[in-house]
Amino acid sequence: MSIRVGVIGGGQLARMMVPAAVNLGLDIRVLAEQEGMSARLATVEVGDYRDADTVLAFAETVDVITFDHEHVPQHVLRALVDAGVQVHPGPDALAVAQDKLLMRERLTELGLPVPDWARVHDQEELAAFLAEHGGKGVVKTPRGGYDGKGVRVVHGPNEVDDWFTALSEDANGGALLVEELVSFRRELAQLVARRPSGEVVPWRVVETVQLGGVCSEVIAPAPGSAGRLADTAEEIAVTVATALGVTGVLAVELFETDDDRLLINELAMRPHNSGHWTQDGSVTSQFEQHLRAVLDLPLGWTGCHRDWTVMVNVLGGPAEGTLDDRYPQVLGAHPLAKVHNYGKDPRPGRKVGHVNVAGDDLDDVVYEARAAAALLGAENA
Amino acid sequence: MSIRVGVIGGGQLARMMVPAAVNLGLDIRVLAEQEGMSARLATVEVGDYRDADTVLAFAETVDVITFDHEHVPQHVLRALVDAGVQVHPGPDALAVAQDKLLMRERLTELGLPVPDWARVHDQEELAAFLAEHGGKGVVKTPRGGYDGKGVRVVHGPNEVDDWFTALSEDANGGALLVEELVSFRRELAQLVARRPSGEVVPWRVVETVQLGGVCSEVIAPAPGSAGRLADTAEEIAVTVATALGVTGVLAVELFETDDDRLLINELAMRPHNSGHWTQDGSVTSQFEQHLRAVLDLPLGWTGCHRDWTVMVNVLGGPAEGTLDDRYPQVLGAHPLAKVHNYGKDPRPGRKVGHVNVAGDDLDDVVYEARAAAALLGAENA
Structure with missing residues (x-):
């Protein structure tokens, strides 16, 4: 069997x-x-x-x-x-991914670089944090947020009163997470896979482009990342995976700050949008690696087929008809494009698919991937 | 939908x-x-x-x-x-793949290079052909043969009497195909895909290694094939696909003769064992291309990820247990190997899976692929 x-x-x-x-x-x-x-x-x-x-x-x-x-x-x-x-991953690891306050606590205990943060129970505590951080910050609900939901940039202590009210009614201690508003040059993501017996294998760190909190585009590897940046990102993710006992794929979303530091933004303990490029750009895709990891099988090689792979999400999709109605046009114009169609009905803002393109000239690769996604009705391309 | x-x-x-x-x-x-x-x-x-x-x-x-x-x-x-x-492919094209006599007739009409052949109804006609070809030949049943079945090398006219008897009892005209025994250096396969509106896209010609009439190993591209050999193989397959109106993937098995000619051995009108390397070695796999072709969608790019891709079949499989029992060992020793497991019970001679490895050093790639297949219990590796 x-x-x-x-x-x-x-x-x-x-x-x-x-x-x-x-x-x-x-x-x-x-x-x-x-x-x-x-x-x-x-x-x-x-x-x-x-x-x-x-x-x-x-x-x-x-x-x-x-x-x-x-x-x-x-x-x-x-x-x-x-x-x-x-x-896999187990309850202890998942608890950290499920609660952003717990995540910040554990990462801070591990000495890993995170934005300044605080647990705030009311306007007064939030006001105190903002006063120390230039009057602004990012407030997050500890649970249930994704794709930009549950995240609000604030410029005053009274802009999340609805969340304070809602939290005071549940059993999570009634606290919100507030973080400094980081000045960053760009966002990165470092994926690794770890299996129960301990082996950890990274992919190259990638650059992610977000639109309204939703991933729009990924460039693998992150341009200019070879060397210190790649090593640091990898070290952070390996530490997180090992210390938290993550099994399967772990995605560590990172800010590359204007003053050249890497700070951890979010963690995801599963295959992640920032790793979809691996399907057509890496010897081992994140989906194969995740299955190998959760079965405690030896992990695969994560080298890249070509110098660059770019993934562009298809957000929304065609205003009329379905993604596959566009295949004659998109496949005809972009023979290098690998189209991934999730079999969902198009709807504004919805992730309905993505396009991967691999090659050795970054400008060409970015152009092909964006143009193909645009023909598939991507709002973001 | x-x-x-x-x-x-x-x-x-x-x-x-x-x-x-x-x-x-x-x-x-x-x-x-x-x-x-x-x-x-x-x-x-x-x-x-x-x-x-x-x-x-x-x-x-x-x-x-x-x-x-x-x-x-x-x-x-x-x-x-x-x-x-x-x-797709349609009845007219498939008829040629289903009947080796019809295939030889059509290919000969098209002026394509094939071994000398004849339609033989009895020992006497077979004897006449053998007399003109050094006393030996290959006899094939026109229908139902695959993986070496229905093919017999003969050194005299009385070695296929059982087939003559069987054929005389069916409605296929009671004839066998006899061909010259070609002296060949190696076997090649040229795959192309063609869609109904006419577009034809080839992959690189590959070298195939057969054991007892069954494919054991494929090297893509065929070593030393760049230039004349690749061009000739491609031209032959494009001609066959177009002239016969093949839709989907067409595999043309070829002999590279000792005197430097290419002769067509067999045709297959579907994804083919000689194209399994494309799953991990080409931007567009034969399976994706086949689906695109039969839906008359534009065909994908067929460039290679790396200089070499080698496929080794897993014939037989482990004497005890299943293929996946060997995963800890094979995946641990060969992180570059892409294992394909058909979900069949192991049985001597049965194709139960294959391994693909891609890289830039042919010796390394061949070694990795064979070693991984051997650990999976391949009789042929």
């Missing part, structure tokens, strides 16, 4: 694990939130990932459990571990 | 179309011969491809029909076309 991998969550990350699973002869099963999701090509069961009984029953059909997202509640994760299920 | 591709046949070629279909957001459906076949990860229906009603009903669920093998009978193919189904 084949090795069976169970993925909780039916989005495009689960979907993109399918090709890697097919190649390696793994049996991939998905617990999806609803019918017809992006990962519908795998063996799909529909159920609520917040319900321990549902998830335990799903876990009985597989050899290891991993994730399309980080939202499975701790009590469900603990129930799995208590039942002897292999869960 | 997604574009739906129907594949007749549930073997590893159908299976390996799945990753390409996932990436492009195509819905792939397979009509398999039985439960649990290699392509079981796709949406699978089980049915007899020799039954027109079964195949017509399957065709109603998809937008185009293509194939994992070339054995669908002409009457079934014609019924599909008559019902208005898009069938």
Whole structure:
């Protein structure tokens, strides 16, 4: 019988694990939130990932459990571990990805570089932090944020009163995270994979371009990163993965500050948008590596096929029709473009696919990837 | 709704179309011969491809029909076309792949280089051919042969009496194909894809190594082929694809003779073992290109990631256990190896998977690929 991998969550990350699973002869099963999701090509069961009984029953059909997202509640994760299920990443690591306050605490304890931050319970505490940071800051809800949601730049202590009110009503201690507004030159992401027995393998650090908090474009490797920058980014991510006991792919989002420091922005413990370029640019894709890691199999080589790989997201998609209606045009004009279509209906702002292009001239590669994404109806290209 | 591709046949070629279909957001459906076949990860229906009603009903669920093998009978193919189904490759092209006598006739009419051949109905005609060719030859049954089956080297006219007897009982005219025994330096394969509107795109010509009529190893591109050899091979395959109206991937197996000629050995009108290297060595894999071609979408770039890619088949597999039992060892020792596991039970002589390795030093690449295949239990490595 084949090795069976169970993925909780039916989005495009689960979907993109399918090709890697097919190649390696793994049996991939998905617990999806609803019918017809992006990962519908795998063996799909529909159920609520917040319900321990549902998830335990799903876990009985597989050899290891991993994730399309980080939202499975701790009590469900603990129930799995208590039942002897292999869960990767495990509850302790995921707790840090699930709570931004916990994340800042742990990273600070580890001596890793993060923006100045504080835990604030009310306007007064927030005002004190802002007063020390030029009257401005970034406030984040500790839980549930992604793609720019749950993040607000503030210039005064009364701009997140709605969040204070909401938090005072839940059980999370009623605190928000406030951070200094970092002056950064650009954003980077460092991906690594780590397996339970300890092996950690990085990819090259990449530059990410965000639009309104959503990833728009990734350049791999980050231009001008060879040497100190790459070494520092790698060291940070390896430290995080090892110290937190992350298993599977870990993405560390970084600011490259105007004064040449690297500061950790966010962590993600799963395949990540900033690693989609690996599908067509690296000997081992992040999806294959994630499966190898969660199965505690030796990790693959992460060298690049060409000097540059650029990924451009397709946000939104065509105003009329579907992505594949554009194939005659886009494939005809861009034979180098690798189109990834998540099988979702186009909708403004929605990630419906991406394009990868690899080559040795960065200008050409960027042009091809953006032009192909634009023909697919990307709002961002 | 997604574009739906129907594949007749549930073997590893159908299976390996799945990753390409996932990436492009195509819905792939397979009509398999039985439960649990290699392509079981796709949406699978089980049915007899020799039954027109079964195949017509399957065709109603998809937008185009293509194939994992070339054995669908002409009457079934014609019924599909008559019902208005898009069938690629079509019946006329497939007829040439299905009957080796018809193939030799058409290739000869087209003025393409083939070994000397004759249609022989009995011992006497065979004896006459052998007398003109040094007393030896290769006899082939016109239909149903593959992987060395239905092919016999003879040194006298009475060595295929069993086949003459069998043929006299069927409706195929009771003839066998006899060919000269070509003195060749090595075997090559030239793959191209052609789409209905006429575009044809080749990959680089490759060297194939056969063991007992079964493909064991492929080196891409064929060493020393740049220039005349590559141009000639490409010209032959483009001519065949265009003249026969092939749609999808066409593989032309070639002999490079001791006196420096290229002669056509066999044709295959589907993704082919000699093209598996493209999964990890070319910007566009043969499986993606086949899907694009049968949907009449513009074809992708077929450049290579690295100077060399080597594919080694895993014939047989481990004597005990399964392929994935060997993963800790093989993936640990060979981080560059891309393992493809068809999800079949190991059995002597059976193709159960393959390994691709790409790099810039041919000796290293060959070594890595063979060593990885050997650890997977390949009888041939």
